[in-house]
Amino acid sequence: MLTPEQIETAAAALLAAEEAREQIGLLSIQHPGMTLDDAYAIQSAQMRQKLAAGRRVIGWKIGLTSKVMQEALGIDTPDSGVLYDDMLFQSGEVVPEGRFIQPRVEAEIAFVMKDAIGGKVTRDEVLAATDYVAPSLEILDTRILRKDPGTGRARVIVDTVSDNAANAGIVLGTQRNAPRAFDLRWTGAILRAGGEVVATGLGAAVLDDPVMGIVWLARRMHQYGQRIEAGQVILSGSFIAPIECPPGTRIDADFGPFGHVSTEFA
Numbered sequence: 001m002l003t004p005e006q007i008e009t010a011a012a013a014l015l016a017a018e019e020a021r022e023q024i025g026l027l028s029i030q031h032p033g034m035t036l037d038d039a040y041a042i043q044s045a046q047m048r049q050k051l052a053a054g055r056r057v058i059g060w061k062i063g064l065t066s067k068v069m070q071e072a073l074g075i076d077t078p079d080s081g082v083l084y085d086d087m088l089f090q091s092g093e094v095v096p097e098g099r100f101i102q103p104r105v106e107a108e109i110a111f112v113m114k115d116a117i118g119g120k121v122t123r124d125e126v127l128a129a130t131d132y133v134a135p136s137l138e139i140l141d142t143r144i145l146r147k148d149p150g151t152g153r154a155r156v157i158v159d160t161v162s163d164n165a166a167n168a169g170i171v172l173g174t175q176r177n178a179p180r181a182f183d184l185r186w187t188g189a190i191l192r193a194g195g196e197v198v199a200t201g202l203g204a205a206v207l208d209d210p211v212m213g214i215v216w217l218a219r220r221m222h223q224y225g226q227r228i229e230a231g232q233v234i235l236s237g238s239f240i241a242p243i244e245c246p247p248g249t250r251i252d253a254d255f256g257p258f259g260h261v262s263t264e265f266a
Contacts, residue, residue: 001033001034001035001037001038002031002034002038002041002042006031007038007041007042007045008045010027010031010042010045010162011042011043011045011046011049012049014042014046014143014144014162014163014164015046015049015050017143017144018143021098021100021101022101023101023142023143023144023145024143024144024145025144025145025148026144026145026148026153026155026156026159027039027042027144027158027159027162028153028155028156028158028159029148029151029153034158035158036157036158036161038158038162039157039158039159039160039161039162040161040224042161042162043081043082043161043162043164043165044224046082046164047082050084055084055085055086056084056085057082057083057084057085057232058083058084058085058087058088058232058233059082059083059170059232059233059234059235060080060081060082060083060217060221060228060232060233060234060235061080061081061082061083061138061165061167061170061234061235062078062079062080062206062213062214062216062217062234062235062236062237063078063079063080063081063160063165063166063167063237063238064077064078064079064157064160064165064237065078065205065206065207065213065236065237065238078207078213078216078217078220078237079157079160079161079165080161080165080217080220080221081161081164081165081166081167082164082167083167083170083232083233083235087139087167087168087169087170088169088170088172089139089169089170089171089172089263090171090172090174091171091172091173091174091260091261091262091263092262092263093171093263093264094263094264094265094266095139095169095263095264095265095266096266097247097265097266099169100139100141100168100169101141101142101143102141102142102146102244103139103140103141103168103169103244103245103265104139104140104141104242104243104244104245105137105138105139105140105171105191105242105243105245105251105263106137106138106140106238106240106241106242106243107135107136107137107189107191107199107201107238107239107240107253107255108136108137108138108206108210108235108236108237108238108239109133109134109135109136109184109187109203109206109210109236109258110133110134110135110136110170110172110173110233110234110235110236111126111130111133111179111210111214111233111234111236112130112131112132112133112134112176112231112232112233112234113129113130113131113228113229113230113231113232113233113234114129114130114131114230114231115128115129115230116129116227116228116229116230117129117214117218117227117228118218118221118222118226118227118228119218119219119222119227120218120219120222121214121215121218121219122215123209123211123212123215126211126214126215126218127179127180127211129228130179130214132176132177132178132179133176133177133178133179133182133184134172134173134174134175134176134177134259135173135175135189135253135255135258135259135260135261136170136171136172136173136235136261137170137171137251137253137261137263138167138169138170138171138235138238139167139168139169139170139171139245139263140166140167140168140242141166141167141168141169142155142163142166143163144159144160144162144163170233170235171261171262171263172233172261173255173259173260173261174259175258175259175260177258177259182257182258184203184209184210184211185202185203185204185208185209185210186202186203186204187202187203187210187255187258188200188201188202188203188239188255188256189201189239189240189253189254189255189256190253190254190256191240191243191251191252191253191254192251192252192253192254193243193245193249193250193251194249194250195250195252198243199240199241199243200240201238201239201240202239203239204239205238205239205240206236206237206238206239207237210236210237210239211236213234213236213237214228214234214236217234245265246265247265247266248265248266249264249265250262250263250264250265251263251264251265
């Protein structure tokens with residue numbers, strides 16, 4: 001377990017790394033005994049500092065929802081992070097040069113809530129509380145090194161959670177869909193980078209049903225005295241592997257009848 005001072009120091013280091021666009025070393029090496037609770041405490045400490053600086057929480061992201069990603073990190077649970085108002089991009093918008101360190105994108109189904117939910121909610125309760133669902137892209141970035149240069153050790157779950165679950169941005173599609181109008185397990189996307197197909201996937205890759213990601217998040221947040229609020233955007237989890245986006249990359253995600261979303265990195 002980390003001390004309150006260690007938690008605040010780690011949070012400040014991550015915020016400074018985000019500001020300077022420079023990565024810090026693995027917290028899991030600096031603090032070998034740190035726990036998942038410590039990691040979420042570091043994430044929450046960053047949230048307090050961001051809110052004090054004038055940022056606003058607009059929602060939450062769920063990550064590591066696929067079995068492939070969980071097995072790669074040796075875990076059996078998803079993770080979550082915070083969406084802030086300065087992370088939101090509209091479909092077709094260009095991401096400014098230098099905004100991120102090592103951006104990647106994932107394709108996801110976004111849920112926009114009309115009612116607050118928390119605790120042990122059911123699938124039907126999540127759908128009833130959802131205003132609409134929409135195609136989206138999550139922009140990932142890492143303020144922590146992906147791999148330690150000295151030991152070759154890769155980051156682990158506590159590093160990722162501390163680093164706001166690697167979240168950096170969200171591109172929200174314009175098409176709004178009724179939450180029960182589509183079978184979200186069969187809702188997927190063809191992802192193109194520079195006009196070339198680089199990934200495809202279906203919603204079923206997310207815990208067998210993207211709605212169950214929201215169920216998991218509501219229960220996870222309840223453990224830490226939080227809840228999903230009305231009006232918030234929830235990224236339910238990616239159904240493709242992350243796509244690297246060096247400068248000049250244009251991403252188009254075709255969700256078929258569900259909609260379309262795109263972005264470009266200057």
